[in-house]
Amino acid sequence: MKRISLYIITALLLPVALLAQISSEPYEMMVNGVKVIVKPSGNELVVIQTLVKGGVQNYPAGKAGIESIAMTALTECGTDTDNKNSFKDKLDKVTAQVYGYTSMDYASFNLNCIKADLGEVWPLYTAALLTPKFEPKEFDRIKQDAVNGIRANESSPDAAIDKLSKETAFAGKNYAKDPNGTVAIIEGLKASEVKKYWQSVFNKNRIVIVVVGDVEKEKIREMVSALTAKLPAGPGFIAKKEKYLPAATTFKPVARENATNYVQGVAGAPLPGSPDYNAYNLAMRIFSNRHFIEIRTKNGLSYAPGAWFSPGNTPYANLYVTTTDPDKYIAVARALIDKVKTEGFTESELKNEKTGYLTGIHYRNETNEAQAASLAANEVIYGDWKRSFRLNDEIKKVTLEQINAAFKRYMTNITWVYQGDVKKVTPVLFTQKETPPIPVEKKAF
Numbered sequence: 001m002k003r004i005s006l007y008i009i010t011a012l013l014l015p016v017a018l019l020a021q022i023s024s025e026p027y028e029m030m031v032n033g034v035k036v037i038v039k040p041s042g043n044e045l046v047v048i049q050t051l052v053k054g055g056v057q058n059y060p061a062g063k064a065g066i067e068s069i070a071m072t073a074l075t076e077c078g079t080d081t082d083n084k085n086s087f088k089d090k091l092d093k094v095t096a097q098v099y100g101y102t103s104m105d106y107a108s109f110n111l112n113c114i115k116a117d118l119g120e121v122w123p124l125y126t127a128a129l130l131t132p133k134f135e136p137k138e139f140d141r142i143k144q145d146a147v148n149g150i151r152a153n154e155s156s157p158d159a160a161i162d163k164l165s166k167e168t169a170f171a172g173k174n175y176a177k178d179p180n181g182t183v184a185i186i187e188g189l190k191a192s193e194v195k196k197y198w199q200s201v202f203n204k205n206r207i208v209i210v211v212v213g214d215v216e217k218e219k220i221r222e223m224v225s226a227l228t229a230k231l232p233a234g235p236g237f238i239a240k241k242e243k244y245l246p247a248a249t250t251f252k253p254v255a256r257e258n259a260t261n262y263v264q265g266v267a268g269a270p271l272p273g274s275p276d277y278n279a280y281n282l283a284m285r286i287f288s289n290r291h292f293i294e295i296r297t298k299n300g301l302s303y304a305p306g307a308w309f310s311p312g313n314t315p316y317a318n319l320y321v322t323t324t325d326p327d328k329y330i331a332v333a334r335a336l337i338d339k340v341k342t343e344g345f346t347e348s349e350l351k352n353e354k355t356g357y358l359t360g361i362h363y364r365n366e367t368n369e370a371q372a373a374s375l376a377a378n379e380v381i382y383g384d385w386k387r388s389f390r391l392n393d394e395i396k397k398v399t400l401e402q403i404n405a406a407f408k409r410y411m412t413n414i415t416w417v418y419q420g421d422v423k424k425v426t427p428v429l430f431t432q433k434e435t436p437p438i439p440v441e442k443k444a445f
Helices: 002-012 065-077 085-091 115-128 136-153 157-169 183-188 191-201 219-230 277-298 326-343 348-362 367-382 388-397 400-411 427-431
Strands: 026-032 034-039 044-052 099-103 106-114 209-210 250-255 261-267 305-310 316-323 414-420
Touching: 026 219, 034 219, 034 367, 044 115, 044 367, 065 085, 065 115, 065 136, 065 191, 065 414, 099 115, 106 115, 106 367, 115 157, 115 191, 115 219, 136 157, 136 183, 136 191, 136 219, 157 250, 157 261, 157 316, 157 414, 191 209, 209 219, 209 367, 250 427, 261 326, 277 305, 277 316, 277 348, 277 388, 277 414, 316 326, 326 400, 326 414, 326 427, 348 388, 367 388
Parallel strands: 034 209, 250 414
Antiparallel strands: 026 034, 044 106, 044 209, 099 106, 261 316, 261 414, 305 316
């Protein structure tokens, strides 16, 4: 507390001329051909994220997991100036965080520290990006950690059904790839191979830098200039956006010894930035509430049913349930979908959902890190970081007619997958044109 108080007092005593160099409005600038997005924070924390665009588009299916391992190796395998322990010791002395992760659409290498410590943390951050060592012994350790994590996910029914749904729905496409990879792929990766991969994607045409903090513009320019000065331009890159609209409803059962049965459905969705996008997002949130009431409250078919919208370069919608009675579930779920398409949602539902959705966004964006993440996602996926600030107004403008039309348009054919006791499910009920009747008897879950 004493240290933080000292920083606050110091900030209050900063010369007026220096304070004037800190913009009060978010802005962008180009530094050595790299876009830098800056948002003042009004506090003494600084978050910097270096984004590598592409995600699962950056590697073939046979190398899934290579980017995840690379991002971990940046901080876990040492640099040209520090080994792993020295690197972490220096961060611990100033209570700073430097870490990386990857997702379906991009990777992010993050810095989080107090502004007064930025001068000590920035050299560590840039060394991890520019001169990672990929030391073989440490590399083997993080590979084993990754393998352990994959095996843990394989033993989780929730993770397993989600992976099966993506592999089935997006077979042959980018979203079928798991950013974490497989045990076989990870075990086969070599340190030199992963280092070469990192060098191939860390270039000016693939990266964007986001800064959330009260740092002077010229200071940011100086820092980023030093970071990017020797980076190659790299080949031009434009993220591929793929609309998912299954041509038919399908059902894939897989026998698995679970305590209960798992069902997940993947439905289509509009591309980011399209007119239906915000409307469908809201529609799925309202549908999720109705789905919960029908499946759990009224029919007692599952403890935690779910329905949600997954954004990204390939957006899609999900329906999920764990149940002892999959046949009754699909009858209830399909009847609910039919009812929404016929009767639509209500003005009251839309009003309440807008309030809840926007409140959740404002609540989550109270931290510098969440604000940086929002700017990053909007820039990489929508090509417009300013959407982060327009979203409030855009959501308020969505009409009831728009959400009803979007739901009808995209909640059509569904790719269903099933894991559990295959003797307890009747596949034709999931794929037949007519909605199956709801059984009269009620089974406990």
